[in-house]
Amino acid sequence: MTTPIWLKDIECKCCGAKFKTPRLKPSALVVKNMDSDFHKTYDSVNPMFYAITTCSECNYSARNEDFEKVLLEYHPEIMKLAQGIKTSGKIVKFSQTTEVTLDDAVNKHLLAIAFYKCFKPENQNTISGLYMHLTWMYREVEDVEKEKVYLAKSLEYYIKTYEKGSFVPEKLGEPGIIYMIGELNRRLGDNNEAVKWFARAVQHQQISNFSNIENLARDGWEKITQEKRKAK
Ligand SMILES: [Zn+2]
Structure with a gap:
């Protein structure tokens, strides 16, 4: 090559x-x-x-x-x-x-x-x-x-x-920016803040145009739920 x-x-x-x-x-x-x-x-x-x-x-x-x-x-x-x-x-x-x-x-x-x-x-x-x-x-x-x-x-x-x-980049749209704020909070260990932003992303009025972002936000949210379940 x-x-x-x-x-x-x-x-x-x-x-x-x-x-x-x-x-x-x-x-x-x-x-x-x-x-x-x-x-x-x-x-x-x-x-x-x-x-x-x-x-x-x-x-x-x-x-x-x-x-x-x-x-x-x-x-x-x-x-x-x-x-x-x-x-x-x-x-x-x-x-x-x-x-x-x-x-x-x-x-x-x-x-x-x-x-x-x-x-x-x-x-x-x-x-x-x-x-x-x-x-x-x-x-x-x-x-x-x-x-x-x-x-x-x-x-x-x-x-x-x-x-x-x-x-705001077209590819991500505002829902994508909101998702990233949630995801970076999650990776930094602030789960409460992360859930707030994931919820905001999936409820966003333009979310139907960004199905990949919706899936990612739901996945991120699910990871936190599972973590909480495990911790109990
Ligand atoms: Zn120069």
Whole structure:
């Protein structure tokens, strides 16, 4: 099998630097399994490791699909942050090869989150998604403590997405966001809060359009009921 990872030449929209970044051919991905919080495991390579592009000169970082697309001239706050990193001399170095370590992937995500938090308006759903990547990367190496740290951060941003009602992804809809709030609470051990949100998801007026979400919410609820039964 030829390698599914290739190096893409990129020009940074922030500082103009030219660098290479590893990308993954989506055709190489075969999903093996999916967790109840949408964490997918794959047969060979892990796409999360290749999801972020980071400039080698100013550390501007974004999801691959945003890196070259977002017009930064309309976002002086982003240019300022990148400029600040560049002049501070605190650049994080990444190898410009096809090898990506867990540390690299984590650092790229943390940088991307720092930049997305500067965008106005802030897209909370993107930030919760990036925190979920960190959650899953730590789950895969069985670092339970760090997994929980990022579960909690992701939860915070799903709640913000729900409260604001903007940037709700079509695929999940509002019921999906509500379900995720329930599921992350459940995974963090707050069963009472989880049940409240699962109930809210299955009673949602749009739930008939999201039958997979309804099933997941009922499953999550059932897991808690069974746990309570066992505890008695
Ligand atoms: Zn740059």
